[in-house]
Amino acid sequence: MNTCSNSILFVAVLFLLPACCKNDSTKCTCAERVLRLSSTTSVDNTGLLDVIIPPFEKRTGIKVHVLAVGTGKAIKLAENGDVDAIFVHDRLAEEAFVAAGYGLHRMQVMHNNFVVTGPADDPAGARGHDAVTAFSKIAAAKAVFISRGDDSGTNKAELRLWKAAGIDPKGDQAKNAWYLESGQGQRMTLNMADEKKAYCFLDRATFMSAEDQVSSKIIVEGDKRLYNPYSFTAVNQAKHPQARYLEAMAFGAWLTSAECQKMIAEFKIKGRQLFYPDVFEKK
Amino acid sequence: MILEGIREAIRLLTSFDPEAWGPVGVSVTVALSSTLIASLLALPFGLLVGLGRFRGKRALVIVLNTLLALPTVLVGLVIYALLTRRGPLGSWDMLYTPAAMVVGQVILAFPIVAAFCAAAVERSDPRVRQTVLGLGAGRLRAALVVAAENRAALVAAVAAGFGRVFAEVGISMMVGGNIHGYTRNITTGIAFETGKGEFALGVALGIVLLTVALAVNLAVGFWQSRAGSQS
Amino acid sequence: MSGPFLKFEDVQVVRGGVTVLDVAALSAPAGELTLITGENGAGKTSLMLAAGGLLDLARGRISLFGESFHEGRAPAPKRLRRRIAFVFQDPYLFGGSVRSNLTYGLKIRGTDRSTRRELADKMLAGLGIAELAGRPANDLSGGERKLVALARALVLEPKVLYLDELTASLDDEARVKVLELIGAQIAERGTSVLMATHLEGEAEGLATKEIKLRGGRLAEG
Numbered sequence: 001m002n003t004c005s006n007s008i009l010f011v012a013v014l015f016l017l018p019a020c021c022k023n024d025s026t027k028c029t030c031a032e033r034v035l036r037l038s039s040t041t042s043v044d045n046t047g048l049l050d051v052i053i054p055p056f057e058k059r060t061g062i063k064v065h066v067l068a069v070g071t072g073k074a075i076k077l078a079e080n081g082d083v084d085a086i087f088v089h090d091r092l093a094e095e096a097f098v099a100a101g102y103g104l105h106r107m108q109v110m111h112n113n114f115v116v117t118g119p120a121d122d123p124a125g126a127r128g129h130d131a132v133t134a135f136s137k138i139a140a141a142k143a144v145f146i147s148r149g150d151d152s153g154t155n156k157a158e159l160r161l162w163k164a165a166g167i168d169p170k171g172d173q174a175k176n177a178w179y180l181e182s183g184q185g186q187r188m189t190l191n192m193a194d195e196k197k198a199y200c201f202l203d204r205a206t207f208m209s210a211e212d213q214v215s216s217k218i219i220v221e222g223d224k225r226l227y228n229p230y231s232f233t234a235v236n237q238a239k240h241p242q243a244r245y246l247e248a249m250a251f252g253a254w255l256t257s258a259e260c261q262k263m264i265a266e267f268k269i270k271g272r273q274l275f276y277p278d279v280f281e282k283k
Numbered sequence: 284m285i286l287e288g289i290r291e292a293i294r295l296l297t298s299f300d301p302e303a304w305g306p307v308g309v310s311v312t313v314a315l316s317s318t319l320i321a322s323l324l325a326l327p328f329g330l331l332v333g334l335g336r337f338r339g340k341r342a343l344v345i346v347l348n349t350l351l352a353l354p355t356v357l358v359g360l361v362i363y364a365l366l367t368r369r370g371p372l373g374s375w376d377m378l379y380t381p382a383a384m385v386v387g388q389v390i391l392a393f394p395i396v397a398a399f400c401a402a403a404v405e406r407s408d409p410r411v412r413q414t415v416l417g418l419g420a421g422r423l424r425a426a427l428v429v430a431a432e433n434r435a436a437l438v439a440a441v442a443a444g445f446g447r448v449f450a451e452v453g454i455s456m457m458v459g460g461n462i463h464g465y466t467r468n469i470t471t472g473i474a475f476e477t478g479k480g481e482f483a484l485g486v487a488l489g490i491v492l493l494t495v496a497l498a499v500n501l502a503v504g505f506w507q508s509r510a511g512s513q514s
Numbered sequence: 515m516s517g518p519f520l521k522f523e524d525v526q527v528v529r530g531g532v533t534v535l536d537v538a539a540l541s542a543p544a545g546e547l548t549l550i551t552g553e554n555g556a557g558k559t560s561l562m563l564a565a566g567g568l569l570d571l572a573r574g575r576i577s578l579f580g581e582s583f584h585e586g587r588a589p590a591p592k593r594l595r596r597r598i599a600f601v602f603q604d605p606y607l608f609g610g611s612v613r614s615n616l617t618y619g620l621k622i623r624g625t626d627r628s629t630r631r632e633l634a635d636k637m638l639a640g641l642g643i644a645e646l647a648g649r650p651a652n653d654l655s656g657g658e659r660k661l662v663a664l665a666r667a668l669v670l671e672p673k674v675l676y677l678d679e680l681t682a683s684l685d686d687e688a689r690v691k692v693l694e695l696i697g698a699q700i701a702e703r704g705t706s707v708l709m710a711t712h713l714e715g716e717a718e719g720l721a722t723k724e725i726k727l728r729g730g731r732l733a734e735g
Contacts, residue, residue, distance in 0.1 A: 032446030036379065045479045050463070067379060082378055187480045210480055240368060242376070270418075271398045336570070410606035416568055417600035418619040419670070421592040432609070 011189055038075075038083040041185045043181040043230065044068035046205050046274055052263050056254045058065045062247050070185075072151035078102060078233075081240035082155060085248040087255075089230045103233040104245075108263050109255045110275040111229040114157060115207055116220035117190070118143075118199040128201070131223040135165045142178040144198035145169070148189050149181025153228075158201040172264040190214060203228055205274035228279065234258075288486030293423070293485045303487050310468035312494065313381050314449040317388030318396075321448075322441045323392045329400025330426050334412065344401065350394035355387075355453025362387045362458045379460035384468075387454035392444035399443055403436030404429060435507045442503045446496055516720060517580070519544035519706040520565055520672060525574030526732075527560050534560045538712075542708060543573060544579070547700060547720045550710040554725035558710035559603065561727065562676045565708065567595050578674070596623070603679040605663035607651035612638070612662050615651050619670045637669040649734035657684050664692060668699065672693045673701065677709045693717055 005203065043049060044066065053064050067077065070279040071088040078086045079102050086103070095126065097103045116134055124141035126134035138145055147169070148155040162169050169179040181196070182189045186206040193200035207218065220226075230253050234248035254260050261277035268274065295303040331345060364370050366378040377383045411432050415425040432435060452470035459466035461475055469492045476485040518541035527535035535557045542548040550558045563569040565576060567583060567590025576584040578597065584590040599619075608615050616634035625633070638644045638664070641661050646654065651662060660680065667675060681689045697720055699705040709717060726733040 041478070063465075065379065065460070065462045065465055067462060069460075081373070185478045188478055191480070213480070242368070335521070343566065406637075408606060409606075410602065413563075413568060413602065414600075415604045416589050416595070417566065417598075419592065419596035419623070422589060422620050424622060 010078075019234070030131050033060075033247060034065055035062050035085065035244055035251055036065045036067065036083045037085050037087055037248075037251070038067045038069055038077045039087040040071050040089060040230075041068045042089070042152075042154060042203055042206060043087065045185065045187060046209065046267075046269065048264070048267050048275060051267055052260055055260075055263075056069060060247075060250055062081075062250065064251065070150055071156070078235050081235065081243060083235065084244040085232065085234045085251065087230065087232045088225070089228055090156050091229060091231070092269060093153075093156070094231055094233055097176075098233060102236055102239050104236045105249070105252060106231050106233040106276045107230045107252055107256055108229050110261075111227060112275050113204050113221065114154070114201060114226040114228050115204050116199060116201055117193065117196040117207060117216040117220045118219040120215065120217045122160035122219060124199070127219050129220065131161055131220050131225050132165045134220045135161050135167065138199050139165070139167045139169065139178075144178050144180065144196055146180045146182055146189055146193040146196065146198045146200050148184065148186065150185075152157070152181050152185075154186060154202060157228065164225070188250050190216065193229075205269070208274065209269050211270075284484065288483045288506075289490070291483030292490050294482065295440070296491065298382065298446035302484065303491070305464055306467050306472040306488060307491050307495075308494070309381065310449060310467065310470070313384045313388065313455075313468060314445060315329065317385045317392055317448050318445040321389045321391050321392035321444055322396050324389075325439075325444070326437060327420050327488055328393075328402050329397040330404055330430055333401035333404030334426055334429065344398075347394050347398045347401065353391060353394065353396055355391060355451045356457065357453075358390050359454040359457030361462060362390070362454065366458065370437030374388065378458060379462060379466060381456040381459065381466055384455050384466060385460050386504070388448040391451060391454060392448050396440045396444040399440030403433050403440065407433050427443055438503055438507065442499060445499060449496060449499075517544060517631045518542055519579050520708070521577045521580075522565075523575045523577075525564060526572045527564050527569050528572040529560070529569075533730060535564060537561070537574075537732055538588055539625040540725065540735070542706065542725070543723060544706045544724040545700065545719060546721040547696070547707040547709060547717065549717060549721045550708060550725050551583040551716075552728065552733070553659075554711065554712055556712075556727040558712075558727055559678055561725075562600075562678055562708060562728070565600050566590075566600060568591075580629060596685065597672060598674040598676060599667035599670050601660070601667050601677045601680055603682075605659055606629055607654075607659060607662060609652065611648050612643075612651050612654070613647045615662060616666050616669050619666060623670070625662070633669050634665075637665045641665050641695065657688050661688065661692070662685060669693070671703070673705060674706045675705050677707065679711060680709065682713065691722060696720065 032072060035214045037051065042192050049066055057063055067083060069077065071090045071093065073086050074086050075093055075097055077083045078097065094106055098106050116126065116131065124138045124143040126137045129137065145157055169176050171281070182192050186202040187210060190200055190202055190207065190210055191214070194216050199219065200216065204221070232252050234245055235243040236243045258280055260282040263276045264275050265273065332340065332347070362383060364377065366375065366383055367373055407429065412429050414427050415428045420428070448478045450470060452474055453469050455461070455466070455471045456474065459468070459471065461467050461471040467475065469488045472483045473488045476482070476488070520542040522537050522540035525535065525537050525561065525730060526533060528688050550561055552558055560569060564571060564584070568588050571584065572584055575582065578594065583594050589595065590650060604686055608618060613631065613634050616637060617630040620630040624674055635647060641664070643658065643665070646658065646662065654662065660683065664680065684692065696707060700707060709721070710716070
């Protein structure tokens with residue numbers, strides 16, 4: 001019993017030690033430097049970060065801790081000073097973030113596109129139209145539509161389209177019983193939409209990775225308004241002096257470097273490219 | 284899908300894939316640490332409550348039993364509020380580390396271990412304490428003898444605490460952050476992988492969780508029957 | 515005739531809202547055997563527990579050898595309690611061997627290992643149960659358990675001995691032996707003994723005083 005509890009204590013101390021180690025970037029005495037990045041679930045789920053982060057870690061010795069939480073929360077964490085940088089896809093929110101003094105050096109890194117998906121037989125007749133018209137048709141037909149409803153970048157983009165169509169799907173629950181909110185990530189929401197033979201709004205990358213497991217099809221794509229840019233912003237030390245600004249800017253430099261941009265362009269799932277780099281355009 | 288998941292699970296586990304075993308390591312280390320710390324605090328506390336006679340004892344027992352139902356997300360939320368930069372303990376820089384997970388899990392496990400311990404002691408033979416006191420022991424020694432004579436029940440209390448923290452996800456997610464290779468454990472891993480549609484890995488992790496829980500309970504049961512046959 | 519070793523002044527014990535003991539005055543002479551008699555439930559055990567400093571006193575004061583011993587919350591201080599040894603009704607024995615039961619009390623008093631064993635074995639021999647030394651304590655018959663519990667108390671060489679229903683459930687041979695041993699303790703070591711029993715005519719030759727209890731109070735006559 002004694003040796004058992006001793007070894008547990010040893011393991012516990014060993015484990016807790018590095019975690020409690022202070023990570024002040026200006027006078028670090030610990031084994032590793034850390035960068036805390038909040039990002040979106042949609043990027044994290046594709047696995048892109050697992051490809052572009054390790055070369056950075058190897059080159060600089062800075063360990064990147066990614067908190068994949070959804071754009072709204074990602075930005076909130078940065079405002080609270082709990083992370084050092086954000087990598088999200090909600091341009092309006094990012095600009096407000098910078099304007100309020102929380103962020104510095106916003107840089108657009110890459111983009112992809114959203115699509116509207118739905119049942120193959122397209123009961124609302126939305127196919128072939130632009131995004132806003134498609135949404136109007138869906139609302140008019142009261143066809144079931146499942147939204148993420150979680151304040152994520154994807155969700156906000158979707159809501160902007162409803163607004164452009166002059167529709168408020170969240171107001172007046174009784175009238176809009178066809179509009180459902182899952183409160184979940186893209187994949188789960190797509191699965192739900194598939195089960196219910198409903199329409200859905202998500203980014204092409206996620207749909208492509210799920211394509212052969214669902215019966216939904218792409219109904220609308222290619223509209224300019226479906227453009228989905230991802231940008232990196234560092235947290236401003238003026239607001240949060242302990243923010244690891246140097247590490248953040250190093251990562252930002254990496255993201256916008258030719259090498260990383262090439263890796264982004266070459267990142268494929270099932271032979272299809274998911275993201276398009278924006279600093280060095282590859283045609 | 285479950286079958287395919289099980290097949291994939293066996294493959295991931297036997298090939299020592301770090302995607303599967305990394306989170307297992309985090310779960311085990313964090314849960315063991317929290318259970319150890321919580322027990323060191325909760326067992327003496329439970330003994331005190333179980334053996335003591337003081338005003339407010341009944342109220343304290345009711346509070347302890349109520350805390351058994353603490354939702355993990357609530358604990359996670361409170362710890363987050365304390366550890367966030369803007370919070371009172373922000374300068375500790377503990378958020379999104381395994382240490383923060385341990386803190387939350389200690390809070391979760393404490394009432395379980397304490398309540399079970401107090402109940403076991405209260406249920407136990409009062410003659411033990413009486414006998415030991417009657418032989419001239421002090422109160423502290425008498426409490427320790429009661430604990431030793433009831434060690435099977437106390438071990439069960441600790442095992443219950445472990446089971447609860449090992450399987451929780453609310454705290455791990457909120458204050459651990461599910462950071463790949465750092466704070467991602469079995470439960471946040473399951474949530475994450477299933478959210479991505481990677482059911483096989485989710486199932487794999489679930490199998491490991493159940494296997495560890497089973498192993499712990501088997502070990503406890505085995506030890507209890509051995510200890511039981513001696514006294 | 516020496517003075518009293520035990521004195522109760524205005525003592526009241528309440529358990530679970532019920533007054534189980536209410537004794538205005540009581541004393542027991544030192545170096546002698548005092549019987550506490552009464553039916554089951556009369557308060558004999560409560561009296562002994564209180565006299566041992568193991569029950570909260572709702573009121574009153576208990577003195578031991580003229581010194582203030584117990585007032586209010588139990589347990590009374592360890593230093594004072596160590597002069598007393600208990601043998602309870604249906605005694606609880608620790609899980610190890612018979613010998614380890616005996617050495618426990620000596621161990622907590624700081625006696626060294628070899629001396630402990632020696633004293634324990636000697637005491638068991640004195641009671642005629644030397645062969646039980648290595649046996650698991652909880653493997654014994656009811657009578658044997660009582661003897662072990664008595665040995666466990668006596669090996670501490672207490673100044674005061676409290677015996678609760680000691681001779682009940684003992685066969686005649688054991689009863690005689692036990693009473694002999696207690697008589698010897700009193701004669702040779704001047705031990706003060708309180709013995710609670712519901713049996714009529716128990717320890718008649720040995721006892722010099724009888725305290726009768728009924729309903730938690732001293733009974734007249």
